[in-house]
Amino acid sequence: MAGTFSSFGSALSGLRYSQTAMDVASLNLANVDSKGYTRQRVEASASTSAANAAMYARGNSYGDGVGVDGVSRAVDLLLNSRARTEHATQQFLDIQADVLKRVEAGVSEPGKTGLNSALDGFRKSWGDLVNAPDQSAARSQVIAAANTLSEALRSQARMLQGEDTDARLRVLDNVDKVNTIAGEMASLNEKIQIASFDGTANNTLLDRRDQLMLELSQLGGAESTIQSNGTVQVNLGGLTLVSGNTAATLSVSAGIGADGSGTGAPIAFELSLGGTSLGNPAIGTGTLGGLVRSVDVTIAGMRDELDTIATTFADTVNGRHTGGFDQDGVAGEAMFSYTAGNAAATITVSLTDPRKVAASSVGGGVLNTDNANWLGNNKTVEGAYQSWVATLGSSVSAATRLSTNQKALTNQVDGAIEQLGGVSIDEEMVNLVSAQRIYEAAARVITTLDSVLDTLINRTGVTR
Known part of the structure; x- marks a missing residue:
């Protein structure tokens, strides 16, 4: 259409x-x-008056203005996918680093309250007994030092047990979060599909969808695939968690009791839908992956090594002590007792009577101190314990370094997303002023056209 009215x-x-x-x-x-x-932006294009190209007819119109094609989001789907991967890895590494740091703080080495100090005190008490084998106070000090040592072992075992229980409870809590988010994702898929069919603006729904996808990735390394209708399919550990408006249920199938206690088996998960098992997802990253590795590998390994140290120490001391003789010349009894397979947490001192401390290597009540001297110089487990502490320190350093390096990469990806989709107040103010000027200019065109038509209609042909 051409002419003034157009x-x-x-x-x-x-x-x-x-x-x-x-x-x-x-x-x-x-x-x-x-x-x-x-950030959202208006997509516009020039409107054309010719619906179809013509070979012979030529129009005299130069367009019908501007058309709004829609409002899009400033988003890069590939960049978002990369961010989900990096955040899952970040959570996995952060969890392990945090657990190791707390364990290192609980070990208290080097320090006066650590196990190494208790071992030194135990040996020193035997050295004091060598100098005063007939003194009840020296024998009582050996029992007191043994109690201090056993309490130090039990304290470290309790610390590791506390970390283990806390991690297991967090696994249960995060499983609940996965199920809650998966249910919301399924509901959101339905809303997005309806909005796509009826042409309703759904940018807010898509923002929420992306946020839930990121949260599921952080929790368990979930992989998300966006469908052509805007909905998303989510896979967790190789199995389908969300498809369309249906969400499966994640549960712990082994390794954790309802109260958060361990069952002696490695932690395993199960996905089910409508009461039917879909299989056992292999969750190896994200928060859940980090917690599982902390429980089944890190903490379990440290507890086993600590139990070995406690067992070796108790058996060595008991073997020597039962081979000696107490103050009355009677064969010595076992100084320590423990439960097999859980030595560090259950080790206790069996002796209570100072006279039963077997300092002598010969019977008959002779004030011989060969046994006490040997026990005072015994360092059977020091090397193993120092190696245990050194390995812990190296693990903390390595985990912290990996977490820090990953943080730099994650921040880089997040920065790229923020640069693309983040809102800049300055930029939006410029856009707002620009739109205002466009409005004023268009309004001015209408005012001018009105003036032209007024002249044409009301003044043309008027005689005086």
Whole structure:
């Protein structure tokens, strides 16, 4: 369409476009601090008056203004996928680093309250007994030092047990979070599909969808695939967690009791749908992956090594002590007792009577101190314990370094996403002013056209 009246349509399209642009700019500014919000932008294109190209007919129109094609999000789906992968790895490494740091703090080495100090005190008490074998106080000090040593072992075992229980409870808590988010994702898929069918704006739904995808990746390394209709399919450990408006249920199938206690088996998971098992997902990253590795590998390995140290120490001391003789010349009894397979947590001192401390290597009540001297110089487990502590320190250093390096990579990806989809107040203010000027210019075109038509209609042909 050509002519003066057609220009009203072009100007009107400019007004409508500028109104949409101002609405979008104000929406971006209002959500500048909203978590998960992605900057939106107006997609526009020039309108053409010719619906179809003609070979011979030639129109005299130069277009019908501007058309709003829609409002899109400033998002890169591949970059978001990379971010989910990096965040899953970050959570996996952070969990392990945090657990190891707490264990290192609980070990208290080097320090006066650590096991190494208790071992030194135990040996020193035997050395004091060598100098005063007839003194009850010296014998009582040996028993007291033995109690201090056994308590130090039990304390470290309790610390490791506390970390183990805490990690198991966190596994249960995070499994509940996965199920809650999966259910919301399934509901969101349905809403997105409906919005796609009826043409309703769904950018807010898509933002929430992306945020849930990231949270599931952080929790268990879930992999998400966006479908053509905007919905998403989520796989967890190689099995389908969410498909369309259906969500499976994740549960712990082995390794953790309802109260968070260990069952002696490695932690395993199960996905089920409508009471039917879908299989056991292999979750090896994210928060759940980090907790499982901390329980089944890190803490379990440290507890086994500590139990070996406690067992070796108790058996060595008991073997020597039962081969000696107490103050009355009677064969010595076992000084320590423990439960096999859980030595560090159950080790206790069996002796209570100072006279039963077997310091002598010969019977008959002779004040011989060969046995006490041997026990005072015995360092059977010191090397193993120092190696245990050194390995812990190296593990903490390595885990912290890996976590720090991964953090730099994760921040780089997050920065790229923020640069693309984050809201800049300055930029939106410029967009807002630009849209305002477009509106004013389009309105001015209408005013000018009105003046032209007024002259043509009301003044042309008027005689005086």
